[in-house]
Amino acid sequence: MTLFSDTRYIFVRYMRKLIRTPILLFFSLFQPLLFLLLFTQLLTKLGNIPNVLPAGVSYLQFATAGILMQNAFGSALQSGNSIVADIDTGFLAKMLVTPVSRAAILLGRLSSDAFRVVVQTAIILGLAYVLGAHVTTGVIGILLIFFTLAFFGLAWSGISLALGMKTRSSETVFAIGGVITFPLLFLSPALFPISFLPTWVSDVSMFNPVSYAVNASRALMINGYEWGTILPAWGVIGLVAIVTLSATLYQFRKVVS
Amino acid sequence: MPGIIDVKDLVLVYSDGTKAVDDISFDVQEGEFFGFLGPNGAGKSTTIKVLTTLLRKTSGKATVAGFDVDKDAAAIRKIIGVQSQETTVDGDLTGRENIELQGHFHQMKTSEIKPRVKELIELVGLESAADRRGRNYSGGMKKRLDLATALVHKPKLLFLDEPTTGLDPQSRATIWSYLEKLNKEDGITIFLTTQYLEEADKLCKRLSIIDFGKIVASGSPTELKHQIGADSIRISLEDCKKFGPKAKEIIMSIAGVNEIVESEECFTVYAKNAGLLIADIVRALDKSDIRLLSVTFSSPSLDDVFMKHTGRRIRAEDLVKAPSAMIGRFGRR
Numbered sequence: 001m002t003l004f005s006d007t008r009y010i011f012v013r014y015m016r017k018l019i020r021t022p023i024l025l026f027f028s029l030f031q032p033l034l035f036l037l038l039f040t041q042l043l044t045k046l047g048n049i050p051n052v053l054p055a056g057v058s059y060l061q062f063a064t065a066g067i068l069m070q071n072a073f074g075s076a077l078q079s080g081n082s083i084v085a086d087i088d089t090g091f092l093a094k095m096l097v098t099p100v101s102r103a104a105i106l107l108g109r110l111s112s113d114a115f116r117v118v119v120q121t122a123i124i125l126g127l128a129y130v131l132g133a134h135v136t137t138g139v140i141g142i143l144l145i146f147f148t149l150a151f152f153g154l155a156w157s158g159i160s161l162a163l164g165m166k167t168r169s170s171e172t173v174f175a176i177g178g179v180i181t182f183p184l185l186f187l188s189p190a191l192f193p194i195s196f197l198p199t200w201v202s203d204v205s206m207f208n209p210v211s212y213a214v215n216a217s218r219a220l221m222i223n224g225y226e227w228g229t230i231l232p233a234w235g236v237i238g239l240v241a242i243v244t245l246s247a248t249l250y251q252f253r254k255v256v257s
Numbered sequence: 258m259p260g261i262i263d264v265k266d267l268v269l270v271y272s273d274g275t276k277a278v279d280d281i282s283f284d285v286q287e288g289e290f291f292g293f294l295g296p297n298g299a300g301k302s303t304t305i306k307v308l309t310t311l312l313r314k315t316s317g318k319a320t321v322a323g324f325d326v327d328k329d330a331a332a333i334r335k336i337i338g339v340q341s342q343e344t345t346v347d348g349d350l351t352g353r354e355n356i357e358l359q360g361h362f363h364q365m366k367t368s369e370i371k372p373r374v375k376e377l378i379e380l381v382g383l384e385s386a387a388d389r390r391g392r393n394y395s396g397g398m399k400k401r402l403d404l405a406t407a408l409v410h411k412p413k414l415l416f417l418d419e420p421t422t423g424l425d426p427q428s429r430a431t432i433w434s435y436l437e438k439l440n441k442e443d444g445i446t447i448f449l450t451t452q453y454l455e456e457a458d459k460l461c462k463r464l465s466i467i468d469f470g471k472i473v474a475s476g477s478p479t480e481l482k483h484q485i486g487a488d489s490i491r492i493s494l495e496d497c498k499k500f501g502p503k504a505k506e507i508i509m510s511i512a513g514v515n516e517i518v519e520s521e522e523c524f525t526v527y528a529k530n531a532g533l534l535i536a537d538i539v540r541a542l543d544k545s546d547i548r549l550l551s552v553t554f555s556s557p558s559l560d561d562v563f564m565k566h567t568g569r570r571i572r573a574e575d576l577v578k579a580p581s582a583m584i585g586r587f588g589r590r
Contacts, residue, residue, distance in 0.1 A: 091345050094345045099363060
């Protein structure tokens with residue numbers, strides 16, 4: 001089937017590009033690793049205050065789920081950048097004058113984004129393990145965390161891809177991406193427990209999709225298979241993905257036709 | 258006779274209102290080497306984008322190999338090869354990988370791709386660089402690689418949008434020889450755009466001159482130059498301001514001179530068989546003590562054709578200057 005094989009070739013192209021520009025991989029991992037190694041150290045004493053963190057849970061263990069989220073944001077943001085580069089260099093046009101499947105152009109990009117989030121998640125989880133934060137649900141839990149974050153990464157790639165195709169400027173993608181990333185992280189329990197946050201922030205966080213995604217990965221890391229937290233999170237991510245990927249598809253159609 | 262490209266009353270208006278292509282009609286026959294000659298922004302790339310299914314035309318009719326560019330885009334993409342003006346080589350991939358990927362885009366089998374890639378690498382002389390990343394290639398190598406990627410699926414029809422712009426004369430000549438070979442030996446129809454007069458003159462069997470979105474002249478280079486009907490002698494004087502008018506008066510009185518037009522160096526004399534008049538002109542000016550700096554003879558060039566139809570000369574962005582001919586050197590452009 002051409003859709004499948006075309007997607008694979010485009011996926012492989014992006015993977016090669018990623019592996020051969022290690023500096024990009026380094027930069028997108030830099031911030032999450034900085035948080036994992038340094039930021040968590042600043043707040044280790046949070047665990048000493050009663051009733052802030054769940055009993056027996058270190059701040060590192062708590063914050064890892066939030067840092068995974070931050071990582072998914074970061075790599076999804078580069079997705080829009082890559083499409084801007086393909087438009088600027090004419091590579092997209094070069095694909096479009098061939099019979100290559102149009103859907104594969106998007107699917108190849110998105111699958112490479114998802115794969116990348118999984119690889120980076122694995123690196124962060126591995127490092128967190130070394131530092132003393134483990135996933136209580138084990139291998140299956142880790143796979144479910146991969147799924148949750150890859151899914152979230154896809155939904156977020158949708159935003160940066162749509163922006164990239166609309167504005168054709170990687171500066172804009174980064175600027176807008178940067179502007180929305182941190183407020184969404186701070187207005188969620190990504191880095192601080194909900195009980196620690198002011199009431200208005202915890203109220204706002206109810207409407208923040210990031211909260212759901214972070215709660216799901218945190219549940220899998222710390223508490224176990226809390227399906228009551230995990231399934232709604234997938235539902236919320238799914239809704240976000242429908243919106244952002246529709247926007248992407250809409251912009252893509254405009255670019256392609 | 259229906260051609261491999263048929264364009265009738267084609268108009269393309271961009272969303273910002275720019276009329277890039279303004280009601281043009283032309284056809285290209287199978288096996289032909291056809292060119293679009295014009296300055297930057299004339300509408301050459303836009304026409305290629307319509308014919309290669311990248312841009313939707315505003316109105317008119319355009320078919321490639323009998324397929325409508327809007328309705329049968331998919332069928333067209335299978336048989337065309339395209340090299341765009343921006344040299345599109347993926348710098349993170351090696352030369353070989355770039356060609357292979359393009360083969361996959363054309364749904365070729367891996368077993369077909371391998372030998373074809375080897376063949377193409379040899380054709381464009383990139384054997385020693387094939388496994389280096391594209392970003393380390395020189396400009397000329399990138400253009401050659403880009404050409405190779407456009408040929409991977411053995412297209413019937415090749416679109417080349419300014420394939421030599423920005424290249425040094427040597428690389429340009431190399432590309433020319435590939436293109437002539439592709440057209441003559443492999444019978445590939447080539448549609449080429451260029452802002453280089455020399456390129457159009459050398460390669461194209463037939464061409465259209467395009468300016469501000471309109472075709473201003475069409476025909477074979479020889480036909481077009483014949484229409485000018487006169488050779489030119491460009492004259493520059495030691496003191497053009499002072500002696501110019503007098504010199505013109507003298508030359509105008511020489512039998513056979515058709516017309517004298519002001520030009521950059523001082524003025525240009527048009528005449529049939531102007532070569533025979535050079536001696537007369539030099540003698541007459543010498544007699545009146547007007548000192549000549551240079552006399553340059555040329556048979557009509559495509560630039561003269563362009564000049565005649567548009568009142569301007571083509572200014573290629575980085576036109577490599579031809580050495581200016583001095584007295585006695587009868588350059589032919």
